[in-house]
Amino acid sequence: xxxxxxxxxxxxxxxxxxxxxxxxxxxxxxxxxxxxxxxxxxxxxxxxxxxxxxxxxxxxxxxxxxxxxxxxxxxxxxxxxxxxxxxxxxxxxxxxxxxxxxxxxxxxxxxxxxxxxxxxxxxxxxxxxxxxxxxxxxxxxxxxxxxxxxxxxxxxxxxxxxxxxxxxxxxxxxxxxxxxxxxxxxxxxxxxxxxxxxxxxxxxxxxxxxxxxxxxxxxxxxxxxxxxxxxxxxxxxxxxxxxxxxxxxxxxxxxxxxxxxxxxxxxxxxxxxxxxxxxxxxxxxxxxxxxxxxxxxxxxxxxxxxxxxxxxxxxxxxxxxxxxxxxxxxxxxxxxxxxxxxxx
Amino acid sequence: xxxxxxxxxxxxxxxxxxxxxxxxxxxxxxxxxxxxxxxxxxxxxxxxxxxxxxxxxxxxxxxxxxxxxxxxxxxxxxxxxxxxxxxxxxxxxxxxxxxxxxxxxxxxxxxxxxxxxxxxxxxxxxxxxxxxxxxxxxxxxxxxxxxxxxxxxxxxxxxxxxxxxxxxxxxxxxxxxxxxxxxxxxxxxxxxxxxxxxxxxxxxxxxxxxxxxxxxxxxxxxxxxxxxxxxxxxxxxxxxxxxxxxxxxxxxxxxxxxxxxxxxxxxxxxxxxxxxxxxxxxxxxxxxxxxxxxxxxxxxxxxxxxxxxxxxxxxxxxxxxxxxxxxxxxxxxxxxxxxxxxxx
DNA sequence: CTGTTAGCGCTTTCAG
DNA sequence: CTGAAAGCGCTAACAG
Numbered sequence: 001x002x003x004x005x006x007x008x009x010x011x012x013x014x015x016x017x018x019x020x021x022x023x024x025x026x027x028x029x030x031x032x033x034x035x036x037x038x039x040x041x042x043x044x045x046x047x048x049x050x051x052x053x054x055x056x057x058x059x060x061x062x063x064x065x066x067x068x069x070x071x072x073x074x075x076x077x078x079x080x081x082x083x084x085x086x087x088x089x090x091x092x093x094x095x096x097x098x099x100x101x102x103x104x105x106x107x108x109x110x111x112x113x114x115x116x117x118x119x120x121x122x123x124x125x126x127x128x129x130x131x132x133x134x135x136x137x138x139x140x141x142x143x144x145x146x147x148x149x150x151x152x153x154x155x156x157x158x159x160x161x162x163x164x165x166x167x168x169x170x171x172x173x174x175x176x177x178x179x180x181x182x183x184x185x186x187x188x189x190x191x192x193x194x195x196x197x198x199x200x201x202x203x204x205x206x207x208x209x210x211x212x213x214x215x216x217x218x219x220x221x222x223x224x225x226x227x228x229x230x231x232x233x234x235x236x237x238x239x240x241x242x243x244x245x246x247x248x249x250x251x252x253x254x255x256x257x258x259x260x261x262x263x264x265x266x267x268x269x270x271x272x273x274x275x276x277x278x279x280x281x282x283x284x285x286x287x288x289x290x291x292x293x294x295x296x297x298x299x300x301x302x303x304x305x306x307x308x309x310x311x312x313x314x315x316x317x318x319x320x321x322x323x324x325x326x327x328x329x330x331x332x333x334x335x336x337x338x339x340x341x342x343x344x
Numbered sequence: 345x346x347x348x349x350x351x352x353x354x355x356x357x358x359x360x361x362x363x364x365x366x367x368x369x370x371x372x373x374x375x376x377x378x379x380x381x382x383x384x385x386x387x388x389x390x391x392x393x394x395x396x397x398x399x400x401x402x403x404x405x406x407x408x409x410x411x412x413x414x415x416x417x418x419x420x421x422x423x424x425x426x427x428x429x430x431x432x433x434x435x436x437x438x439x440x441x442x443x444x445x446x447x448x449x450x451x452x453x454x455x456x457x458x459x460x461x462x463x464x465x466x467x468x469x470x471x472x473x474x475x476x477x478x479x480x481x482x483x484x485x486x487x488x489x490x491x492x493x494x495x496x497x498x499x500x501x502x503x504x505x506x507x508x509x510x511x512x513x514x515x516x517x518x519x520x521x522x523x524x525x526x527x528x529x530x531x532x533x534x535x536x537x538x539x540x541x542x543x544x545x546x547x548x549x550x551x552x553x554x555x556x557x558x559x560x561x562x563x564x565x566x567x568x569x570x571x572x573x574x575x576x577x578x579x580x581x582x583x584x585x586x587x588x589x590x591x592x593x594x595x596x597x598x599x600x601x602x603x604x605x606x607x608x609x610x611x612x613x614x615x616x617x618x619x620x621x622x623x624x625x626x627x628x629x630x631x632x633x634x635x636x637x638x639x640x641x642x643x644x645x646x647x648x649x650x651x652x653x654x655x656x657x658x659x660x661x662x663x664x665x666x667x668x669x670x671x672x673x674x675x676x677x678x679x680x681x682x683x684x685x686x687x688x
Numbered sequence: 689c690t691g692t693t694a695g696c697g698c699t700t701t702c703a704g
Numbered sequence: 705c706t707g708a709a710a711g712c713g714c715t716a717a718c719a720g
Contacts, residue, residue: 015494017697028707033699043705058490063470065697068408068712083433084635088426095453104467107451109439123448126407146402150359236639265636272616272641291428292609295580297616361713372691377715387689409713412696 016059025053036061037070063104067128075318076106076124078117080136084234084262086288086307087135090157093311094133101319103130114140114202121146131318133157139204153321155314159204160331168321170314170332174205177303177336178212181257181285184338186220190254190283193217196242196267197259198234209259209287228253232263239266240273247282255283255344261290261302268296268343283344299341310334360403369397380405407448411472419662420450420468422461424480428578428606430632430651431479434501437655438477445663447474458484458546465490475662477501483548497665499658503548504675512665514658514676518549521647521680522556525601525629528682530564534598534627537561540586540611541603542578553603553631572597576607583610584617591626599627599688605634605646612640612687627688643685654678 022029027046035042035050042050053059067073075098082088091107098105106127108120117136121143124132131153137143147154147166154167161173185193195213200206210229217224227249232238239258243266247253258264264286271278278284278298286293289304313332320328366373371390379386379394386394397403411417419442426432435451442449450471452464461480465487468476475497491498491510498511505517529537539557544550554573561568571593576582583602587610591597602608608630615622622628622642630637633648657676664672 018699019697029697030699030708031706034706037699041705046705058493060466060469062412062472062697064408064412064472065712066699068406068412068697068714069699070712082426082436088432091451092426092453095451099452099454099467104471105451107435107439107449108443109436110443122404123443125404127448128406128408149402236636240639262636266639269639269641292580292606295584295610295613297613362715363713373713374692374715375690378690381715385689390689406713409696410715412698412713413715414696 016057018059018061021050021053021057021059024057025050072128072130073103074106074127074129075103075131075133075315076108076127076129077133078108078112078120078124078136080109081111082109085260086290086305089290089307090135090311090314093308093313094315097312097315097319101315103315110136112136114142118143118146125150125152130322131155133314133318139202153318155318157310157314159208160333161208163204165330168317168328168330168332170310170317170334172305172334172336174208175212175215177287177305178209178257178259179216180212180336180338181287181303182213182216183220184340185255185257185283185285185344186216186222188344190344191222192250192252192254193222193228194242194246194250194253194256195229195259196239196246196256196263197229197231198238198263199231206259213257225250234260234262236262236266236269239263239268240270243267243270243282253282255279255285257285257287259287261286261288261293261300264300264302264343265292265296268298268300279342279344285344289339293339294341296343298343300339301341301344302339304337304339306334306336360401362403362405365394365397365401365403368401369394416472416474417447418450418471418473419447419475419477419659420471420473421452421477422456422464422468422480423451423453425455426453429604430634430649433634433651434479434655434658437652437657438659441656441659441663445659447659454480456480458486462487462490469494469496474666475499477658477662483546497662499662501654501658503552504677505552507548509674512661512672512674512676514654514661514678515549516649516678516680518552519556519559521631521649522553522601522603523560524556524680524682525631525647526557526560527564528684529599529601529627529629529688530560530566532688534688535566536594536596536598537566537572538586538590538594538597538600539573539603540583540590540600540607541573541575542582542607543575550603557601569594578604578606580606580610580613583607583612584614587611587614587626597626599623599629601629601631603631605630605632605637605644608644608646608687609636609640612642612644623686623688629688633683637683638685640687642687644683645685645688646683648681648683650678650680 018029018032022032035047095105133155135157156169158171159174160171161175214224230242232242264284267284286300286302289302293300293302362373362376366376379391439449477499479501500513502515503518504515505519558568574586574589576586608628611628630644630646633646637644637646
């Protein structure tokens with residue numbers, strides 16, 4: 001069970017290696033390798049004989065050995081916690097795209113600080129990945145250094161505004177999205193707009209959303225008292241708490257713009273508990289357009305960011321780089337959309 | 345960029361191998377290997393010298409080569425789609441536990457049919473994992489055969505009632521959970537109890553939940569007209585649709601037991617849209633106790649299944665097997681709990 | 689405590 | 705079209 005590769009295993013037949021398959025097919029191991037990697041280079045008869053043996057005996061190629069000598073087949077990825085953040089969809093997009101192209105996804109997730117992040121990147125690199133897709137990226141200089149020194153293929157799923165990607169980046173401008181939503185709310189007649197964020201420290205994307213919010217207010221001649229901004233954990237409870245804090249600070253608040261649907265949904269529930277009509281007494285806007293947003297009562301006005309698509313595109317971009325495609329854009333902007341529904 | 349291991353890379357310094365580190369530290373490669381794997385077997389001075397070089401030059405060990413010759417360090421896992429199902433928490437539990445023990449998680453996710461599932465298992469096995477954790481398991485005989493023949497360490501996260509695990513299993517009895525919730529609802533005085541499930545075909549866990557629901561009704565002398573059971577996709581919209589279908593079939597319906605919180609949340613929204621008081625006009629119960637359940641309005645009565653814990657325990661169980669621990673239980677039941685809140 | 693040798697399972701390279 | 709030899713980067717096993 002714990003025994004290293006090869007050799008007999010417990011009850012069943014021995015796990016066969018390529019050498020053994022070759023022996024049984026009456027060819028050299030190299031021919032088996034070729035039959036698998038490049039069937040055209042082997043005569044139909046030989047190939048058929050090999051395949052027949054493989055079929056019968058159940059050979060599974062050792063990817064470790066294979067990747068060591070030839071093409072790398074792992075895509076390493078580092079993501080924030082999957083819970084409550086829409087990251088799950090991105091991961092789904094990545095795995096789908098990876099498997100379609102014959103790659104495997106090595107996943108590290110967590111709440112990274114600078115040091116843990118560097119450590120995580122090092123462990124990924126140890127597996128000799130064909131490339132890296134980084135999302136939970138706090139951008140320690142050491143990590144950047146590590147990656148650019150090594151000259152790795154890297155796609156960051158990140159803020160794309162005013163950032164110089166290590167290699168390539170896929171994403172939206174969080175500034176633009178938040179700006180657009182804030183402007184949208186102002187255009188709909190809301191005046192006192194609260195802003196709820198999850199802790200933005202060291203997180204470029206969240207910072208950009210806040211700046212976008214502020215800039216939109218400024219551009220339309222509104223003030224942005226910082227008392228109308230709060231930070232809470234990314235849970236529905238956080239959203240409810242934020243609402244409580246904000247209305248305490250400003251009882252005339254019109255609308256709350258939550259930088260995540262999870263928060264917005266929590267805030268909506270809190271309104272229900274208080275018996276406040278949405279959007280009449282207080283309006284709520286979210287960010288992300290998760291599945292529930294369109295089914296919530298009232299349906300949630302939010303920013304749609306196509307997460308699955310982002311994951312898919314990130315892999316696609318990586319594969320193009322690996323294929324040596326020329327003139328690859330360093331930054332791939334993903335479209336977004338203000339989804340105007342009933343909650344605001 | 346696409347170049348295989350070793351050798352010079354684009355702009356930066358060459359990526360160093362162990363041999364090169366050894367040379368610079370004035371020792372044999374083996375000594376470097378030992379300094380890393382088992383520091384006590386190297387004299388403090390030598391170790392210090394080696395570490396100093398590694399620190400300075402930035403060595404990252406090639407895990408491919410390392411795993412080939414010695415301990416395997418990959419845990420392969422196959423899971424259902426991460427979206428909307430609480431699986432994300434399980435994956436979080438798995439990654440946390442894996443990384444704490446120095447393993448990496450190789451992830452395959454998807455909507456598997458029998459054939460795709462076998463294929464997925466084969467790809468995981470190709471990486472010579474120390475063990476497998478399987479969750480999206482439709483249990484094709486071929487897949488079972490493959491795994492038991494190979495004598496792999498396997499933990500299934502699955503139904504644990506009346507099932508003979510390939511190797512080990514961690515989970516709850518879905519029968520018991522659904523039975524308990526149904527009995528709870530009957531005890532609270534509900535009489536006409538609808539049941540909403542996601543498509544149960546080929547899914548043991550969902551089938552067991554349905555059987556548990558039926559058995560509880562039977563045991564308490566209720567009938568279970570199959571017209572009170574519906575299957576819908578696992579989305580909030582599915583929950584809303586299910587509600588519409590059920591109340592159409594039986595306008596006197598008391599309560600709907602949804603076999604997933606995602607469905608229950610959708611059903612709750614549909615009640616709000618219709619202006620129906622919960623639980624007065626119609627009660628709703630869920631399954632899973634996801635984050636939002638406790639924050640929903642009204643707070644959701646549901647079955648708490650500790651998903652994160654399940655993921656963590658699955659890895660723990662695997663590690664024990666790998667450590668050669670004797671008398672390991674084949675089945676690890678995870679506790680569950682009926683969480684009684686306001687929605688039912 | 690340290691080094692040497694051999695080889696994990698596959699594929700590159702070069703020769704038939 | 706097929707095969708033999710060599711070696712990817714590391715570590716088990718065995719010296720010293």
